[in-house]
Amino acid sequence: MANLKQLAQSLGLSITTVSRALDGYADVSAATRERVRDAAEKAGYRPNASARRLRRQRAELVAVTLPSDPGHIGPPHFLDMLSGCAEHLAAAGLNLVIAPVPRGESELEICRRFVDGRRVDAMLLVRTKRKDERVEFLQSRGIPFVTNGRTESPVPHPYIDGDGFAGFHAATLRFHADGHQRIGHIAGPQEYYFAHVRRMGWQAAMQKVGLQASLCCEGPPTEQGGYLAALKLLSQPSRPTALICATDEMAIGALRALREVEGGSQIAIIGHDDLSMDAFTSPPLSTMRMTGGNLGASFASLLLRAIAGEPAEDLQELHPIEFVDRDSHRRPPIAA
């Protein structure tokens, strides 16, 4: 309720002394420090955030841009991640603001507004593209940032990502080990790094075991996208006997397609993300997910270290992907 000036006046001290007493500087006597702190406590004094921010030249804020493009919002567990991140940032005196992208504006626009208006000390980027203009912009401005997902940027930047290549590579080999030969891939939009790298993992594995990586169909990373892609693959002359989907949402769409097509229920399928609904689909959807504990905490830590000036090379986390064994991947290869 009160301000530093009033508090100082009521104590017969200068603003300087009160400020320094509260901040625990050694150049104010223990006696006055106590006196000041008692008074501040009693008055319910909290420093005015805007004033502090102006003076310290720090926004005490970190922004995360929410993608709204593909109709659906970001990665799974996204809110949990944000919440964890915000909690850990708060412990360091930073708050997390969410920066949605209004229709008609680009994510770059938003970054610019936040950065040039000195509204944030750092940014958190999700859904990176292989060539991501936001990353280029932030690098040119020298603003600390961390991305969820890698990019193909020539200059390194902090990120946290799952090793999608290895995950999809392993999944493909697993199907092959089960005897599958016609292993199809339902891919996400290839401008996204995660989608591209997952496709590459599948492709490399197919090549490794000497199979043609031809059964691939790309679509938007949504249920509908997966549905349509699956229908297309199933209409091929030589159908796939197993399907690897870029995301669980697409996999769920593909499941719908499988139910509608004769013999579709014979086809093995696996997704990626471990959505909470996977346990309830029929059949329960086998999937993969990134390992590593509290993702939000990791992001917060990386952000803080980036703000502190640690080099980008030290701020890159690539987490292994683990297999989540439910049921949908257990379908024997259909005899030709």
Added chain:
Amino acid sequence: MANLKQLAQSLGLSITTVSRALDGYADVSAATRERVRDAAEKAGYRPNASARRLRRQRAELVAVTLPSDPGHIGPPHFLDMLSGCAEHLAAAGLNLVIAPVPRGESELEICRRFVDGRRVDAMLLVRTKRKDERVEFLQSRGIPFVTNGRTESPVPHPYIDGDGFAGFHAATLRFHADGHQRIGHIAGPQEYYFAHVRRMGWQAAMQKVGLQASLCCEGPPTEQGGYLAALKLLSQPSRPTALICATDEMAIGALRALREVEGGSQIAIIGHDDLSMDAFTSPPLSTMRMTGGNLGASFASLLLRAIAGEPAEDLQELHPIEFVDRDSHRRPPIAA
């Protein structure tokens, strides 16, 4: 990159004039206004947010506190709601910051920090309790706020809520019309307004049709809570033939219990929230959901109007609940 002073200097104008030119005041000539705006554009000038906030005595921020208590995060579609809300607030120059509650601290603590530090112009509260200390605090401070869910506060405040009473009342009557007599209720923690009012709706309907409202069990609003509550109700000497659950999460837990108990699959069940996974449970979960379009936009609008000083009475929205007809509620009453 630049500030007002540099811009003014480079133009040979005063800071005042530049500021007013950019803000479009009439007391600067059209010619200079253009000149200033061109220069500002070219320099990529954006006003420093902290400075503006300090001077205008507005934080340009709205905080939403994320409950983290029951292990699980808030209502369904929560992130979509936040995103929509943030988008509409942004159009009015406000940003949304998320304020998680660190372990060991109360939500009240967080409110206090944000409000007394002048960090926000308004707050958005979710998961209100019948007697909510956050509401009392904000009312005492005179800070604009909107809650998601009503409270029993004697002084009115802005809110958006679903008419849980009517929804659960109607659901109960629907079961009764189907011939059910032993209609049980799995209730959420009664200190939450939503949980209480839903139980009241069930109770009132039971009373209305002359049935005993005795088959009720309360638990935490989680899958596990629903599971345990259902087990308890099923172990009663006279089992329910239909179950109304306070939330879908609890209903999903209850479904698990039904599968484990002999004859459980004969029992009709309905939840509330319309989680995306409801379509995939077996059987697909019938449920209810709040009507009304973009919830986030409504919250944003109410927040802005509250900030503008409209009286609380004009800022209360009670939305009807609609029935979502899937399959789980279609079970004939078991003959006794």
Added chain:
DNA sequence: ACGATTCTCCAAAACGTTTTGGGAGTCAAG
């Protein structure tokens, strides 16, 4: 031609904090 009005512009204050660069006073050593 002269006061009144309108047009443009500006100096300075204010927002509330943190930080710089001392300034008194005290005390012990020289």
Added chain:
DNA sequence: CTTGACTCCCAAAACGTTTTGGAGAATCGT
């Protein structure tokens, strides 16, 4: 008695904006 070190405190500047209260010049009405 002087010097230096130390302790405790403070005045003033600075952060970058918005807003107040005019000031000077040009224009208008009479």
